[in-house]
């Protein structure tokens with residue numbers, strides 16, 4: 001028992017690592033959240049700001065996680081203990097807690113996507129938005145939701161229990177190409193729809209006035225989305241890079257991962273908006289119901305909508321699975337590395353606990369929000385911020401040195417990277433944290449207080 005008894009696994013191939021990272025990044029954040037945010041926050045102008053943040057904030061932050069993981073070859077807690085010493089391991093614990101909380105409800109939402117995939121086969125999409133909403137409320141909480149949450153959790157457990165090469169790597173090499181091929185295929189289908197040109201105009205024409213008027217909400221929204229969609233701030237990329245085992249060009253790997261994630265998000269917009277416009281469903285309707293209500297209603301209206309819906313929700317379920325695997329691996333790697341527990345035991349034990357923790361989210365939408373907002377708006381940002389402070393300000397030399405392995409002399413690029421982490425990344429995270437806390441307080445004193453009072 002203990003550290004270092006068994007040799008730590010590594011990815012079998014470079015593609016394995018890249019697919020795993022892409023699989024983690026591409027998830028509900030791309031397919032559900034991104035297109036609606038673009039539409040709502042000013043179309044193409046938001047898109048430009050988002051792309052700017054991906055490059056300015058997301059890319060440097062991803063490299064931070066990569067170098068910490070590869071340098072230490074440890075789970076997030078062990079990695080932060082090794083890099084920062086002593087009390088920094090508590091930041092690692094924030095990562096573990098974040099992964100734990102996010103996965104508990106992510107699995108519930110993934111269960112909905114399975115339910116909606118099956119609905120296609122049962123020809124069950126309702127064209128009326130009001131009826132679609134009633135159906136969603138009915139399916140989102142209760143026994144159905146709990147059972148499918150369990151089904152999804154078991155799938156994640158089994159994959160993670162098989163380990164890095166035979167579990168995660170094998171799964172993502174099937175899942176990620178499937179996501180890419182189906183997404184592109186659906187975009188081509190959407191192009192043929194009658195509402196396509198109107199939809200492209202809505203999605204892609206910049207409204208600069210909106211940016212000027214609402215930049216205070218657009219900037220943090222774009223920054224938060226950039227961070228969430230790349231799976232940053234909770235140690236996923238630390239954990240995945242800890243299994244590298246060889247010195248490769250991390251900047252190149254990071255650029256590939258970011259390129260795929262951004263492309264999938266963008267293409268999803270090219271699918272969702274033509275479908276909504278063709279079915280005459282209002283696209284400016286965000287929230288948890290966005291894909292399960294408005295989009296489902298559009299499937300209810302389209303010719304062969306059941307088939308399109310089946311394929312679409314099936315793809316969302318696959319994308320959620322490859323993200324959930326990474327969340328689980330963060331927690332499992334900690335228990336395996338630091339507690340010397342066998343991987344299979346760890347996966348089943350943690351999965352069981354996650355199932356229990358997710359039950360409240362599967363019984364009431366308000367409770368799902370309670371977990372979601374806390375993890376997304378506070379834990380994720382806080383953990384990310386502390387990591388950036390450690391690497392950007394306290395161990396910058398070590399980080400630059402580690403990045404140069406597999407690349408060669410970085411020249412002034414190393415300095416540019418560290419200063420990107422030191423100022424823009426950290427400032428953006430501080431602002432996002434402040435706004436996140438305010439939003440959470442508003443939720444606790446508003447909807448949550450009302451929910452408690454109604455008990």
Ligand code: PHE
Nearest residue numbers: 025027028029030228229231
């Ligand atoms: N990046 C995933 C998405 O876009 C979400 C995620 C966040 C996954 C953090 C793992 C860790 O849906």
